[in-house]
Amino acid sequence: MDQKNFSVPLSLRDIQVTDDFWKNEMELVRKEVIPYQWEALNDRVAGAAPSFCMRNFRIAGKMNREKAERGASYEAPKYTFRGFEALPEDPEHLEDKFYGFVFQDSDFSKWIEAVGYSLTQHPDSALEEIADGAIDIVCAAQQEDGYLDTYYIINGRDKTFTNLRDHHELYCFGHLTEGAMAYYEATGKDKLLKAAERFADYIYNYFGAEEGKCKGYPGHEIAEMALVRLYEATGKQKYLDLSSFFIEQRGTKPYYFDTEGHPKESIRDENGLRYAYNQAHLPVREQDEAVGHAVRAVYLYCGMADVARQKADESLFDACERLWDNIVDKKMYITGGIGATHMGEAFSFAYDLPNDTTYAETCASIGLVFFARRMLEMRPDAKYANVMERALYNGVLSGMALDGKSFFYVNPLEVNPTACHKDERKFHVKPVRQKWFGCACCPPNLARLLSSIGAYAYTESEDTLFVHLYIGSTLTKRVGATLADVEIRSRFPWEGDVEIRVRAEGSGFKLALRIPDWCDTYRLEDAQQYTLSEQNGYLYITKEWGEEDTIRISYPMEARLMEAAGAVRETVGKAALVRGPIVYCLEEADNGADLHLLSVNPAGAFSVIAEELCGLQVNKIQAEGTRRAKEKQDEALYHPLRPAVREKAALTYIPYFAWANRGENEMQVWTRVE
Numbered sequence: 141m142d143q144k145n146f147s148v149p150l151s152l153r154d155i156q157v158t159d160d161f162w163k164n165e166m167e168l169v170r171k172e173v174i175p176y177q178w179e180a181l182n183d184r185v186a187g188a189a190p191s192f193c194m195r196n197f198r199i200a201g202k203m204n205r206e207k208a209e210r211g212a213s214y215e216a217p218k219y220t221f222r223g224f225e226a227l228p229e230d231p232e233h234l235e236d237k238f239y240g241f242v243f244q245d246s247d248f249s250k251w252i253e254a255v256g257y258s259l260t261q262h263p264d265s266a267l268e269e270i271a272d273g274a275i276d277i278v279c280a281a282q283q284e285d286g287y288l289d290t291y292y293i294i295n296g297r298d299k300t301f302t303n304l305r306d307h308h309e310l311y312c313f314g315h316l317t318e319g320a321m322a323y324y325e326a327t328g329k330d331k332l333l334k335a336a337e338r339f340a341d342y343i344y345n346y347f348g349a350e351e352g353k354c355k356g357y358p359g360h361e362i363a364e365m366a367l368v369r370l371y372e373a374t375g376k377q378k379y380l381d382l383s384s385f386f387i388e389q390r391g392t393k394p395y396y397f398d399t400e401g402h403p404k405e406s407i408r409d410e411n412g413l414r415y416a417y418n419q420a421h422l423p424v425r426e427q428d429e430a431v432g433h434a435v436r437a438v439y440l441y442c443g444m445a446d447v448a449r450q451k452a453d454e455s456l457f458d459a460c461e462r463l464w465d466n467i468v469d470k471k472m473y474i475t476g477g478i479g480a481t482h483m484g485e486a487f488s489f490a491y492d493l494p495n496d497t498t499y500a501e502t503c504a505s506i507g508l509v510f511f512a513r514r515m516l517e518m519r520p521d522a523k524y525a526n527v528m529e530r531a532l533y534n535g536v537l538s539g540m541a542l543d544g545k546s547f548f549y550v551n552p553l554e555v556n557p558t559a560c561h562k563d564e565r566k567f568h569v570k571p572v573r574q575k576w577f578g579c580a581c582c583p584p585n586l587a588r589l590l591s592s593i594g595a596y597a598y599t600e601s602e603d604t605l606f607v608h609l610y611i612g613s614t615l616t617k618r619v620g621a622t623l624a625d626v627e628i629r630s631r632f633p634w635e636g637d638v639e640i641r642v643r644a645e646g647s648g649f650k651l652a653l654r655i656p657d658w659c660d661t662y663r664l665e666d667a668q669q670y671t672l673s674e675q676n677g678y679l680y681i682t683k684e685w686g687e688e689d690t691i692r693i694s695y696p697m698e699a700r701l702m703e704a705a706g707a708v709r710e711t712v713g714k715a716a717l718v719r720g721p722i723v724y725c726l727e728e729a730d731n732g733a734d735l736h737l738l739s740v741n742p743a744g745a746f747s748v749i750a751e752e753l754c755g756l757q758v759n760k761i762q763a764e765g766t767r768r769a770k771e772k773q774d775e776a777l778y779h780p781l782r783p784a785v786r787e788k789a790a791l792t793y794i795p796y797f798a799w800a801n802r803g804e805n806e807m808q809v810w811t812r813v814e
């Protein structure tokens with residue numbers, strides 16, 4: 141591996157997203173999600189499960205102050221450990237103790253990360269003031285030795301790092317660092333970054349290969365990638381070493397988590413997930429199957445990819461690629477959803493992709509996007525970017541309502557609302573988005589990804605700008621001593637025409653455009669004026685650049701029925717409709733109830749209709765099909781086979797990400813083929 145060929149994301153400060161589609165998503169995050177989340181972090185949303193997040197920080201800070209004021213005579217109150225402390229019956233009289241999930245601190249960190257990215261795109265002094273105030277509250281909770289996790293600060297430091305498997309101190313640290321980095325990059329303010337660094341130093345002194353140090357590693361990964369980011373920002377080798385240690389240590393024998401002596405073994409210990417749940421069943425370089433909790437898995441793979449890139453470590457990269465291929469070839473939904481079972485929120489076995497009981501957590505698709513970008517940094521291969529695009533426009537965006545006010549945790553591909561209410565196996569599948577969750581990982585995760593979308597669309601090497609996603613934006617790229625200004629315009633995901641204006645000098649600047657996998661051909665206007673080459677799904681373009689050049693390229697977007705491999709039992713005889721990057725679905729609101737009786741005619745016409753759906757301009761698709769005729773009321777449950785009576789039916793498909801915005805109703809992605 142040659143690091144000279146690697147590419148990195150552009151600084152968000154060098155990109156302005158101008159794209160209607162993404163600008164709308166970013167504005168929803170800025171105007172709806174970020175303010176709403178701030179209210180939620182402060183338990184001020186009526187009817188939503190309280191977060192207790194900022195309250196826990198305040199109490200930890202208060203205990204810090206009392207300790208400082210009373211010195212040796214101060215004895216912190218002792219509390220019991222449960223992992224989740226529910227709201228008492230009389231919420232007016234809360235004790236000064238920790239409430240909520242053990243990982244509640246991370247709600248703040250994800251929020252501040254989204255705030256940071258949002259500020260790079262849209263300066264907002266009022267928001268910055270709120271954020272500064274929140275940072276003061278968080279930093280006041282930090283202990284003298286750098287430790288910063290309110291669960292143990294409040295409950296007693298003697299239990300620190302005693303349950304790495306299930307408690308989330310290192311997870312909270314990882315998110316704190318990511319949030320601190322984003323806020324620092326946006327504002328130049330380093331108070332939170334300094335706090336994260338002090339916590340990192342504390343962790344570095346505690347864990348490591350050296351004698352006397354703890355040999356554990358995070359139960360929920362993310363610290364691995366956060367530490368690499370911290371290393372890149374500070375240049376301090378120890379952070380990269382610590383990340384490397386966590387990665388190499390995972391899965392070695394004796395299993396670290398066995399040495400912790402957990403008071404209560406969970407159900408997953410009985411069903412073969414004991415080690416695999418945390419991807420700790422094998423050393424990571426020996427892993428070739430994506431297993432266990434899907435979000436943890438992809439976060440681990442991100443950390444592995446970051447370390448592989450920093451160290452040009454080919455065998456670690458190979459492990460990442462094996463895991464990537466395993467996910468994409470055998471364990472991913474057509475929407476880019478991953479994690480097929482709610483048991484352990486985990487990957488299931490190969491080709492087990494049930495549509496109505498799936499988990500496909502929003503965070504897992506987000507993690508897949510993170511993983512894809514990291515693989516692209518080492519090897520610009522469209523196979524990564526194609527999946528990144530698929531996950532982003534479908535499995536990720538479906539996580540948020542079109543008004544930005546409610547969210548899916550689980551993203552099913554088929555829903556019958558009655559089953560969600562009455563069938564215990566589907567209780568985790570919600571037919572409409574929820575306002576907030578007690579375990580609120582997905583909404584803030586969406587906010588941080590959508591606010592930093594520019595960092596996924598482009599990466600740069602010394603002389604090349606890679607365009608992975610066609611997101612309208614203006615950006616500046618340094619090529620040696622000169623600057624290249626680039627403006628990208630498109631109407632993605634609805635139309636495939638892209639216009640790229642380049643202002644550059646000489647021939648040193650190269651553009652590398654991803655050729656999407658959903659089209660067989662593309663058309664480049666005036667192709668003869670460029671020097672062109674194609675490699676790994678990218679079209680490399682250069683020329684003797686003049687004052688201003690405009691490149692026009694079109695990727696035809698055809699409505700296409702897709703089928704799954706025969707090994708996917710759930711979808712045999714069915715097809716999903718895809719156009720460009722968008723996966724479509726049928727919804728009851730357009731097609732009536734009993735969607736399972738509908739069939740689509742593959743030889744029929746597919747007409748694209750530009751229309752508004754709940755305030756968003758989208759392309760719907762009208763298709764030809766039939767509906768199995770309604771039987772008589774008294775139709776027997778079983779009866780001798782008779783020729784099916786089918787009536788003509790016009791099918792109206794809408795983008796999958798836009799489903800469930802018109803109340804509770806049926807939905808399906810896979811429809812029978814006539």
Ligand SMILES: [Zn+2]
Nearest residue numbers: 501503581582
């Ligand atoms: Zn989540």
